[in-house]
Amino acid sequence: MKCMLCEEDFEKDELMTSQAKFSLDDGREKIIDIYLCPDCLVETATTKGAKLKKKFKSDAFKEQLKEWGII
Structure with missing residues (x-):
């Protein structure tokens, strides 16, 4: 699973949910x-x-959220 900010791969249990x-x-x-x-x-x-707020405004991030089924 990827960190939503830096996009590096991690095990799911290594990521923090917020x-x-x-x-x-x-x-x-x-x-x-x-x-x-x-x-x-x-x-x-x-x-x-x-950084997270800036990323949220990008069209690419919105498309990624749609692909993941989040929005």
Whole structure:
């Protein structure tokens, strides 16, 4: 399974699960589960999610979430 931020492969039990608010294209918001490696989890906590928020806005990430069946 991949870390949703750095996209490196990890065993599922190595990833930390968290939740984040994601804005859909139609303006609705949905709470989604996100999977982060320990390093990315610490980075997200210390920067208040700056990289994660930027990534959430990318069209490629939205397509990836659709492929995974998350949105």
